Amino acid sequence: MHPLAQKDMIRSIGLMTGTSMDGLDISVVDIVSHQYKLSPQNIISDTIPFPAQLRKSICETVSGGEELYAKLDEDLGKWMAEVVSSFVDENNITGIDLIGSHGQTVHHENGVKSVQLGNPEYLHRALGVPVIYDFRTADIGAGGTGAPLxxxxxxxxxxxxxxxxxxxxxxxxxxxxxxxxxxxxxxxxxxxxxxxxxxxxxxxxxxxxxxxxxxxxxxxxxxxxxxxxxxxxxxxxxxxxxxxxxxxxxxxxxxxxxxxxxxxxxxxxxxxxxxxxxxxxxxxxxxxxxxxxxxxxxxxxxxxxxxxxxxxxxxxxxxxxxxxxxxxxGVSIDEKEAVGFSLLAVANIKEIPGNIPSVTGAKEAVVLGEIYPAEQSIEA
Known part of the structure; x- marks a missing residue:
């Protein structure tokens, strides 16, 4: 179990770049856990529009192919790290424990494969905290469609x-x-x-x-x-x-x-x-x-x-x-999904399943997401 799992309140950043492809939704949320229920408090949110060239690259990658994935993964990861760092500094936010980054979906094949880009390494370097990413693969591995989460x-x-x-x-x-x-x-x-x-x-x-x-x-x-x-x-x-x-x-x-x-x-x-x-x-x-x-x-x-x-x-x-x-x-309509992935990141740390089998068709409820860096996850 991860060391953060022992904390009653975790300050988590949720990041979402959705299918509208217009920008990055950021939410900083204090999350209190009680048994298997997570409650968000003190939400600070904003949406940062994509620069025109980055948005163009995202659109081209979505309509293009896998050969474009690697470059966008790097470019988007670097940009996200820069804007999240600036957001934290400008709002004088301290005590960040965790980041939940959904990434930009560039391919979703129902129950087969779901690809989100935005290299988490850059967020980890910039903020110095664990990053939970790749939320959909575990549900697909359990026989689910990978969405909605x-x-x-x-x-x-x-x-x-x-x-x-x-x-x-x-x-x-x-x-x-x-x-x-x-x-x-x-x-x-x-x-x-x-x-x-x-x-x-x-x-x-x-x-x-x-x-x-x-x-x-x-x-x-x-x-x-x-x-x-x-x-x-x-x-x-x-x-x-x-x-x-x-x-x-x-x-x-x-x-x-x-x-x-x-x-x-x-x-x-x-x-x-x-x-x-x-x-x-x-x-x-x-x-x-x-x-x-x-x-x-x-x-x-x-x-x-x-x-x-x-x-x-x-x-x-x-x-x-x-x-x-x-x-x-109390949840901004523009940042609801970002708040959601801040919650799902904490669920990962506390080993709380984040999918619902009756929704995705998975055989069982599973913990969602991978943790970066992987060595941060240790046995109790």
């Missing part, structure tokens, strides 16, 4: 005594977790499909850079219901959980496959239609696979929660359920 975090953050909640994260890909009251059912979670990925692709095909984060451009268009209904026929939405997906599917290749029909409508109409499509995939997925009468709230996190049109459609579709943002629970 945030449902365990949703349990720690949002579980209520008397009612169930649905926790929704909208990054590039959207995922949901049904968190039942304690001891009243099992957690179910999966990727519902596109979050901001398709909207971002269409926006950047028009403007090269940027994205319609607030949904302002989408609000100026008209929805093409025939297209939305046709898109809803995709086989992924009918597939029962456990399941996960990524930009490999709902990304550039999806837009290319639907290019002809997208080009038949205006730019604003494309964004308006994709906004409803995204909301409908979330709602229909919950309706099909998470049906419970005691769901009281839908709690949104992730950058897509800023998108006014998606939020509007979700409020209308989930009529009987309160739609809230995770800010109301």
């Amino acid at each position: 945030i449902p365990k975090v949703d349990e720690w953050l949002f579980q209520k005594a008397e009612s169930a909640v649905i926790a929704l994260n909208i990054g590039g890909i959207a995922n949901v977790s049904l968190v039942p009251p304690k001891n009243k059912g099992e957690i179910v979670g999966f990727d519902t499909g596109p979050g901001m990925a398709l909207l971002d692709e269409v926006y950047r095909s028009h403007f090269i850079e940027g994205f319609d984060g607030s949904g302002k451009a989408a609000s100026q268009g008209m929805i093409d219901m025939a297209l939305v209904n046709a898109w809803m026929e995709d086989a992924y939405f009918k597939m029962a959980p456990p399941k996960s997906t990524g930009r490999d599917y709902f990304g550039p290749s999806w837009v290319t496959a639907h290019n002809e029909e997208l080009n038949n409508i205006s730019f604003e109409d494309r964004l308006a239609s994709l906004s409803l499509f995204t909301a409908k995939t979330i709602h229909e997925s919950c309706k099909s696979f998470l049906e419970r009468e005691d769901v009281s709230e839908l709690i949104m996190g992730g950058g897509g929660s800023h998108h006014g049109q998606i939020f509007f459609h979700l409020e209308r579709l989930f009529q009987a359920v309160q739609v809230k943002r995770s800010d109301e629970y």
Whole structure:
């Protein structure tokens, strides 16, 4: 067992570069452990945008091949170490014990392989503390899909005594977790499909850079219901959980496959239609696979929660359920996943399983992540 496991409170940095590929989410969290429950306190968070050249390299690597992995692994690792060091210094943060770094996903093959880049050696050198990384491989090794991993975090953050909640994260890909009251059912979670990925692709095909984060451009268009209904026929939405997906599917290749029909409508109409499509995939997925009468709230996190049109459609579709943002629970919608990986890093140190077999399809619950440097992990 790692020496840090004996501490009741661990100050952990969580780092997340998501499928939206817009920057690095950083959260510094004091995490208190009680048996198998972890509770975050005193969260300090920020998002640091990627430099244009680094973002270009990430996009090229995602759409390219394995021969590009090594260079991005080094470049991203060095950049992350620099910005995290600056963040710690600028905020006068001391007493860091641990870093949980998810890394940038460049390939995710459901239940077969998941690749995240960002060499942890540079973070360790810069901060002088252990780094937990490569969170998905252990679940895949146990027969799981490797995603989503945030449902365990949703349990720690949002579980209520008397009612169930649905926790929704909208990054590039959207995922949901049904968190039942304690001891009243099992957690179910999966990727519902596109979050901001398709909207971002269409926006950047028009403007090269940027994205319609607030949904302002989408609000100026008209929805093409025939297209939305046709898109809803995709086989992924009918597939029962456990399941996960990524930009490999709902990304550039999806837009290319639907290019002809997208080009038949205006730019604003494309964004308006994709906004409803995204909301409908979330709602229909919950309706099909998470049906419970005691769901009281839908709690949104992730950058897509800023998108006014998606939020509007979700409020209308989930009529009987309160739609809230995770800010109301003290967790910034932009840094929820970074907070999540700070928690999963502590779970690794304390040998607490971080996956949920009913979510990923794994044969058993396992401890997630590798530790760098490896010699920091010692037997009790």
